[in-house]
Amino acid sequence: MTDAPPPAGPGRRRRGPSPAKTAATRRALVEAGLALFLDTGYGATRMSDVALRAGLGKGTIYLHFSDKAALFDAVVREVALRTRAQRALPRPRPNEPTRDFLRRVVPPLLGLFRDSGLSRVILLVASEGARLPEVADVYRQVIIDPVLRIVVLYAGRAERRGELRAGPLSRHPLIMVAPVVVTTLYNTLFAGAAPVDVLATFDDFLDLLFAAGAKSPA
Template identity: 50%
Template sequence: MEVAPARRSRGPSPERTARTRAAILAAALDEFLDGGFAATRMADVAARAGLAKGTLYLHFADKEALFEGVLRGLVEAPLAGLAAAAPAEGEAVRDFLLRVLRPVLRDMEASRRGAVIRLVVAEGGRFPAIAAMYRRIVIAPGLAAIGALAARAAAAGELRGEALLRHPPLLVAPVVLAVLWNGLFAAGDPMDAEAMFEAQLDLLFPVRGSHPAET
C-alpha cells in the first residue's frame, strides 16, 4: 500500500509578505515620529501594526534595522530618480533639477521626510548609528549625484563660478534650513522649501534655460 507523501506547508505569499512589511514600516514611522527614536520600542511597533512581536522580528532584527527600513522607504525612490535620470537633450541642468526635485520638495512635509530629517538632527548625537545611517543612505548618494550634475553644468557653461563644484551641499542647504525652520517656527513664519530651492538655483545658475510649464 502506497503512502501519499506529506503535503508541504506553504509559506506566506510574496504579496502577503509585502503587505506585512508595509504595515510594519507605516507603524514604525508613526512610532518614531510620535515618540522619537529613543522611546520607540519594537513591541509598540508590533502592536500598532496589529502583529505579534515575533512576526516583527522575522522582518527586522532590531530597532536600528527598522529605522533603516523606514528611511529607505521614504528616500530611495527620489534619490534613485535624481541619480539615474539625466537631463533631456537640450535641457539645462537647472531645469532638470526643478523637474525632478520640485515634486519631492512640495511633498516634504506631507510625506514626513522633513519630520525624519528633524528626528535625525535631534537624536543623531545620542545615537550615532542613525546619523551614520542617514549619511550613508541619503547624504552620500545625494551629494554624488549633485556633484555629477554640477560637473555637467560647469562643462556647459551654466554655473556661476565654481562654488557648487567645490561644495555640492550648497544646492540643498536652503531646503535643509527650511525643514529645520519649519520644525521650530512653522506656526508663525513658515518657509517654503520649494521657493528657497529655486532662489538658490538663481544664485548658482545665472544662465537659465526654458522653464517647464507648471502643472
Template identity: 50%
Template sequence: MPDASASSPSPPPARRARRPSPARTARTREAILAAALDIFLERGFAATRMADVAARAGLGKGTLYLHFADKAALFEGVLQAAVGAPLAGLAGAAPASDEPVREALRRLLGPVLREMETSRRAAVIRLVLAEAGRFPEVAAMYRRIVITPGLAAIRALAARAAARGELRDAALLRHPQLLVAPVVLAVLWNGYFAEGDVMDPEAAFAAQLDLLFLP
C-alpha cells in the same frame, strides 16, 4: 503468515509549510513601516519599542522580528522608505540630452519638495537631526542612505553643468551641499521656528538655483 507490510497503508506525505505570498509579505512590511514611522515620530528613537510597533501594526512581535532584526534595522527601513527610495529614483533620472541641469533639477525635485511636510519626509529628517548626536548609528545610516548617494548625484550634475557653461562659478563643484542647503533650512525652520511664517522648500530651492546657475 500474511505480509503485514503489504497491507499497511503508506504514511501520508509530509505537508510542506505554506510560505506567505510576496504580495502578502510586502503588505506586512508596509504595515510595519507605517506603524514604525508613527511611533518614531511620536516618541523618538530611544523611546520606541519593538513591541509597541508590532501592536500598532496589528501583528505579533515574532512577525516583526521576521522582517527587522532590531530597532536599528527598523529605523533604517523607515529611513529608506521615507527618504532613500525617493532619492534613489531622482538620482537615476538623468536630464534629457538638451535639457539644462537647472531645469532638470526643478522638474525632478519640484514634486518632492512640494510634499516635504505632507509626506512626513521633513519630519523624518528633523528626527534624524535630533537623534544623530546621541545615536551614532542613526547618523551613520543617514549618511549611507541619503548623504553619500545624494552628494554623488549632485557632483555628477554639477560637473555636467560646468562642462556646458551653466554655472555662475565653481562654488557648486567645491561645495555640492550648497544645492540642498535651503531645503535643509526650510525643514528646520518649519519644524522649530516658523510660528506661522512657513518657508516654502520649493521656492527656496528655486532661489538657490538662481544663485548657482546662469539664466
C-alpha cells in the same frame, strides 16, 4: 543590527507559514514603526504601541527585529529605499540651460521630499543619530551621498557650459541642497512661526546662483 529578511530564494521551504505572510507581517511592523517614530520620536515610541498599531502582539516584533534599534534601522532604510525607488531623474534636453532644467526637475523632487516623510526622517535621524551612528551613516550612504553625486554631475555640466563659475559648486555640492534642507528644517522645527516657502526660496537661490550667467549675455 540590521536584521535583514532572510533571502526569499526558492530554497527548501514548505512547512511553516508562507514567506509571503512573513514579509507582510514585517512590512506592517515597519509601517507602524515609521508612523510612530515620526509622530512621537524614537525615545517616546513604545514597542507595545508599534505592535498595537500593526495589529500584532508585542512579542511578534522580536521575531522580526532583534531590537528597538533594529526596528528603527529598518524603518529608516525603508524610507530611504522607497524614496530612491521613485528616482527616475530626467536628463536635461540637449541645449537646455541648467537653471531651467533645475527649475523643471526640482519641484517634483521637493514634493516627494516632503510627502515621503523624508524631511521628517532627516530630523528623526538627526535626533537619534548621535545615539545610533550606524543609522546615520546608512542614511548618508543611501540618500545624501547619491544626491550629492548628482549635484556634482550637473554642476560640472553648468560649469562647462559657462553658466556657473567653475569650481565652487562641484567642490562643495552641499551648497546646492542647503537652502531646501534649511527651510524644511525651519518649517518643521518652528511650527509656531510663519512657514517659509521652500520652493520660492529655492527659486530665489537659483536666481542668485545663475545671476552671472543670466546677466552676462545682456
